[in-house]
Amino acid sequence: MNNLITPRQKELLSIVYSYIKNEGYPPTFDEMRKKLKIVSNQSVIDLLNKLVEGKFLKRNENIARSIAILPLGYEALGKPPLAPFLGVTTAGFPIDPIEMTGEWQELPGGVARFADQVFLLKVHGDSMINAGINDGDVVLVKSEKEFSSGDIVLAEVSGESTIKRFVSEDKPPYLYLKPENPEYKIIYFTEEVVLKGKVLSVVKQGQMNKIA
Amino acid sequence: MNNLITPRQKELLSIVYSYIKNEGYPPTFDEMRKKLKIVSNQSVIDLLNKLVEGKFLKRNENIARSIAILPLGYEALGKPPLAPFLGVTTAGFPIDPIEMTGEWQELPGGVARFADQVFLLKVHGDSMINAGINDGDVVLVKSEKEFSSGDIVLAEVSGESTIKRFVSEDKPPYLYLKPENPEYKIIYFTEEVVLKGKVLSVVKQGQMNKIA
């Protein structure tokens, strides 16, 4: 009933992770049994069942090598899981809605604990070039409800998505979205502006070999 | 004897890729057979053998679900493969040697064709901040022998690795490495300076929420 991972369970989880990483497919009961240095398959089944209960991995009964590590499992190991790749947004002016494409991408390390709250977006436009975000880059976004001044955020403006810097000041206009490109205009807060999440990191795509 | 992939082979390769992406483990012969809409396992074996011959994937005989897609397979599909994560370099001053840690990371798309010549490095130091490379970022490097002025390069200086911008001019000092941070000094070419590769892209890690 408790969701804590025991040392032996973590050992098995790690064995499964390494095996998949090395071989490209999951291990059999026998292979896990040998790695655990025990003689009975029952113990492996016991441990696996615990790991399944704890949502660390999933498995299909009667199916050979049908083990897959879940986000919680990656978290327990401190390893990078996958994040859903949602679609295309814009750093220029709000045009593209967010769509789910079904693609998955491996996350950079250190965000495993947010695995169920993060997603990737491809950025279009050049309104954030001074923050190092260019056309075609992919941003890792974490869903949030609270924001600090200076955060780079995913915002919905009149139902359309965009990446901007959020600024909160103690003098008018108090709250606004600031493009990191002097050629673009500030967006002031109205009922049509909703903040959806913070940008955690940027995966840059090409264009590294031009003189700055 | 030829290494070209046929339409049917590519179809199977795509089936395998999607299956692994969705289930977390590779398909059985029967599952592949059904997806291919044929009735005999022999055909699946035939196709798999061709794909193995062509180095698109590898497989272990008599082992259930023992299929793994090789870099050439990812290339044929236009999908991101994995790159080895080598270790830590520095953008500040040359200190850390490159080591293989055994970690693997999924590559951003578009570099699949270089899969056997690229690797990832973690950057330490702040000498390249004006090029958008910060302490802790991960760079994707491609081994090269020829370089153009303006390329961001991985260089070995006195046996130690560093990331800098390469500049070639027609007046003295002709060739040098330029840090993208005014607080750092230019490195002039000597016998101790060797260029190892070009930086293709940067995976930024955190620090996105500070005001620029």
Next chain:
DNA sequence: GTTGACACAGAATAAATAGTCGGGTATCAT
């Protein structure tokens, strides 16, 4: 001092999965 979770043993059975044998058709370039 019993209860429950955890970890393991040994042996047998059931199911899934891979491979074999011996064919067939259609296309295409020499």
Next chain:
DNA sequence: ATGATACCCGACTATTTATTCTGTGTCAAC
């Protein structure tokens, strides 16, 4: 026309893999 290549059929066997059953010992908590 002929050999090479890609692709396919169907029934069969061999092997791998998963599961079930009945136990033991420990250790911490109540």
